[in-house]
Amino acid sequence: MASSSLNSLVTSKALSTATTLATVAASLMFLRTTINDLIPHQLQTLILSKLKDLFSKAQIKGTIVMLEINQLWDDHQSYNQLFKAAKAYLPTRITRTYKSLKVGVPDVDDKIAFALNSKQEVVDEFEDMKLYWKLVDNPQNVPTDAFEKSTFFLSFNAKHRDRVINEYLPHVLSVYEAIKAKQRNVNLHYISSYSQWSRKELKHPATFETLAFEPELKQRILEDIERFLRRKELYKKVGKPWKRGYLLYGPPGTGKSSLVVAMANYLKFDVYNLELARLSCDSDLMKAMTDMSNRSIVVIEDIDCNKEVHTRDSDSGYVSKPNQGMRKFTLSSLLNYMDGLWSSSGEERIIVFTTNHVEKIDPALLRPGRMDMHINLTFSKGNAFRTLASNYLDIHGDHPLFQQIDVLLEKVQVTPAVIAEQLLRYEDSDVALKEFIRFLQHKDIIIAEADNTTQV
Numbered sequence: 001m002a003s004s005s006l007n008s009l010v011t012s013k014a015l016s017t018a019t020t021l022a023t024v025a026a027s028l029m030f031l032r033t034t035i036n037d038l039i040p041h042q043l044q045t046l047i048l049s050k051l052k053d054l055f056s057k058a059q060i061k062g063t064i065v066m067l068e069i070n071q072l073w074d075d076h077q078s079y080n081q082l083f084k085a086a087k088a089y090l091p092t093r094i095t096r097t098y099k100s101l102k103v104g105v106p107d108v109d110d111k112i113a114f115a116l117n118s119k120q121e122v123v124d125e126f127e128d129m130k131l132y133w134k135l136v137d138n139p140q141n142v143p144t145d146a147f148e149k150s151t152f153f154l155s156f157n158a159k160h161r162d163r164v165i166n167e168y169l170p171h172v173l174s175v176y177e178a179i180k181a182k183q184r185n186v187n188l189h190y191i192s193s194y195s196q197w198s199r200k201e202l203k204h205p206a207t208f209e210t211l212a213f214e215p216e217l218k219q220r221i222l223e224d225i226e227r228f229l230r231r232k233e234l235y236k237k238v239g240k241p242w243k244r245g246y247l248l249y250g251p252p253g254t255g256k257s258s259l260v261v262a263m264a265n266y267l268k269f270d271v272y273n274l275e276l277a278r279l280s281c282d283s284d285l286m287k288a289m290t291d292m293s294n295r296s297i298v299v300i301e302d303i304d305c306n307k308e309v310h311t312r313d314s315d316s317g318y319v320s321k322p323n324q325g326m327r328k329f330t331l332s333s334l335l336n337y338m339d340g341l342w343s344s345s346g347e348e349r350i351i352v353f354t355t356n357h358v359e360k361i362d363p364a365l366l367r368p369g370r371m372d373m374h375i376n377l378t379f380s381k382g383n384a385f386r387t388l389a390s391n392y393l394d395i396h397g398d399h400p401l402f403q404q405i406d407v408l409l410e411k412v413q414v415t416p417a418v419i420a421e422q423l424l425r426y427e428d429s430d431v432a433l434k435e436f437i438r439f440l441q442h443k444d445i446i447i448a449e450a451d452n453t454t455q456v
């Protein structure tokens with residue numbers, strides 16, 4: 001695998017140009033005088049021979065090639081993506097040897113970020129190559145307009161020409177792609193007036209780590225998503241739309257919406273909340289579907305309550321209900337439609353249906369091949385509770401009260417949402433756990449009393 005590391009340099013200008021080499025020669029002479037005065041003769045010989053060695057190697061190495069990577073491309077019509085890539089890539093290689101850098105907190109994420117400035121020359125290593133980067137602001141000294149016209153100069157030994165173009169620069173680009181994917185904001189799209197998509201940033205913190213599910217379930221979902229992502233070529237080969245469908249069912253507050261957010265944050269996919277009630281006809285639906293971006297999660301919530309979606313009347317096309325003055329459709333036809341629309345696009349889509357009442361769902365939807373994975377979210381047991389205790393009370397690991405809570409959770413049904421609410425009531429974790437035990441015991445008594453009443 002390619003290895004790359006960057007060592008920053010401030011004072012070493014020895015290897016960039018012939019002019020610099022001349023400067024080094026002059027410096028050597030100066031050094032010789034200084035050394036004569038200060039350093040014993042034997043040590044002098046050693047130092048001078050090493051320096052000469054270094055200097056002559058630099059000369060023998062031959063021509064140095066310099067690439068110019070301008071900020072703007074195409075007669076200043078567009079941004080140069082390679083410039084952007086270098087700008088993002090170089091700070092990731094900074095070691096603790098830097099002497100001068102730009103530092104700031106960008107608007108997009110509240111973390112401290114670094115950038116190269118024109119005082120800092122950097123040396124990157126890629127496999128056996130050394131690459132010298134320098135950022136120069138406005139090198140031609142032309143009057144600047146609104147744009148900052150900077151240029152990266154990339155110097156390297158001429159013998160690496162091909163490898164720099166074919167291996168190193170693609171490596172810089174691919175690191176840039178990975179950085180962009182990581183920094184990408186996730187948006188929530190919703191249907192606003194006139195059946196148009198509007199969007200806002202999805203700033204929900206749910207992740208797979210914070211989800212209170214049994215660990216096996218979490219693992220199963222993650223593996224399924226990963227497998228789906230890996231199989232792009234297979235879907236293409238068999239001519240199937242590259243999509244995956246999940247049916248999430250369970251009582252309110254068990255984490256169906258939280259799971260959608262965790263998926264979106266994990267995959268960096270945007271979420272499209274497809275509220276069918278906001279669409280008045282099938283052309284609206286068609287428009288909504290075609291206006292969705294690639295790499296997205298389409299969510300249709302509470303499908304059992306969706307008045308717009310009828311139980312199965314037909315498997316093909318929409319089912320017209322003229323008596324009601326509005327076009328209605330079945331979930332099956334909706335899925336067929338999605339398949340048709342996306343079959344040729346080769347784009348990554350995830351479709352999620354959620355319901356609190358799986359028993360009320362159109363059986364056609366439960367047929368194999370329709371929804372790829374049925375995920376039953378349910379009341380919390382010990383493992384899920386431990387995740388919530390870690391999220392809300394910062395208890396990572398065991399606690400003497402957990403065993404008592406485990407026993408009670410086997411008897412009393414509580415959703416993660418209710419547990420979260422209970423744990424948030426107290427700042428002190430011991431108090432919160434004791435109060436939660438009281439809460440569960442109280443529920444347990446109510447259940448026992450209800451059972452007794454039924455028996456009588």
Ligand SMILES: Nc1ncnc2c1ncn2[C@@H]1O[C@H](COP(=O)(O)OP(=O)(O)OP(=O)(O)O)[C@@H](O)[C@H]1O
Pocket residue numbers: 210211212213250251252253254255256257258259356415416417418420
């Ligand atoms: N499994 C979970 N893990 C972590 N937090 C959860 C979980 N389930 C619920 N919560 C907490 O409860 C809140 C509500 O849960 P969420 O909206 O995800 O449940 P839901 O099953 O989608 O409910 P509904 O069916 O009412 O839409 C979440 O914001 C979160 O704080």
